[in-house]
Amino acid sequence: MSFPGGMLVSDSRVDPFAMAEEAVAHLPRPEHDPVFSRALGQFVRHTGAREVLELGTGHGGSACWLATGLRLNGGGTLTTMDRDTAPAVAQLLRSAGVADMTRIVRTSRSYTWELMRLIQANTTDYRCNPQFDFCFIDGAHNWDTDGFAFFLVEKLLRPGGWLVFDDLDWTYATCLSLAPVDAEVARLMSPEERSTRQIRDVFEFLVRQHPGFDVVRQFRHHGWARKSGPQDSTHETRLIDELEAVNGDAAGIIPASRGR
Ligand SMILES: C[S@@+](CC[C@H](N)C(=O)[O-])C[C@H]1O[C@@H](n2cnc3c(N)ncnc32)[C@H](O)[C@@H]1O
Numbered sequence: 001m002s003f004p005g006g007m008l009v010s011d012s013r014v015d016p017f018a019m020a021e022e023a024v025a026h027l028p029r030p031e032h033d034p035v036f037s038r039a040l041g042q043f044v045r046h047t048g049a050r051e052v053l054e055l056g057t058g059h060g061g062s063a064c065w066l067a068t069g070l071r072l073n074g075g076g077t078l079t080t081m082d083r084d085t086a087p088a089v090a091q092l093l094r095s096a097g098v099a100d101m102t103r104i105v106r107t108s109r110s111y112t113w114e115l116m117r118l119i120q121a122n123t124t125d126y127r128c129n130p131q132f133d134f135c136f137i138d139g140a141h142n143w144d145t146d147g148f149a150f151f152l153v154e155k156l157l158r159p160g161g162w163l164v165f166d167d168l169d170w171t172y173a174t175c176l177s178l179a180p181v182d183a184e185v186a187r188l189m190s191p192e193e194r195s196t197r198q199i200r201d202v203f204e205f206l207v208r209q210h211p212g213f214d215v216v217r218q219f220r221h222h223g224w225a226r227k228s229g230p231q232d233s234t235h236e237t238r239l240i241d242e243l244e245a246v247n248g249d250a251a252g253i254i255p256a257s258r259g260r
Contacts, residue, residue: 044069160229
């Protein structure tokens, strides 16, 4: 692989993500995908991100990789959000060596409320000052929550910052185990809603069509988008393609990807 300043795959004696890999080895799949999460950590590493946001901590697996990317950059903060009822992750983060760069935010109902608080805290003179370089959205997987979360995250993302949606194909109808609160949400949905790939719709109809995003890369299961910025995006776009190729998702690339 061709990127300087690190390696895309662990092909030598020293894998900078070894502690993360070891820490997450026991985590449940498919909730945690270590191959794609490594790619996310590498993206953070290679783009020099300092402030990262994650919506959907789960058991903390992807948080370990993202925060390792920050640690390799020399510092920064991962803010990771989930419900009060989510599993405890502090011990896992400690074992991955990244507890000191992770801010765990818990919420009684939804991260959309916590995002309001962040927007409020970052607002001066009626403007929200963006703070994040990168955001990974892997939480509710439904139109209402994540469609809205996208617009909130857009306010908090710096120009040139990237966001990634996981699980473009996820549906309520095919999910084998839902948390009680999610089962209740599903119960209120129509059969059409339950069988719709709602994150794909968020990505297709909200992200791709948003005038404030200038690069959109869509793979089989993941959607990447860059908030418009003055910097040239060639390096990052090529990095994403390489990471997704390592991840095995490149076969699913949608040729209509928008990239400038
Ligand atoms: C798939 S898991 C996250 C997996 C994790 N990102 C990883 O890759 O290791 C999704 C998480 O999102 C959380 N979640 C779902 N909807 C949410 C909401 N509206 N607000 C906060 N957390 C939510 C769930 O509690 C669950 O822990």
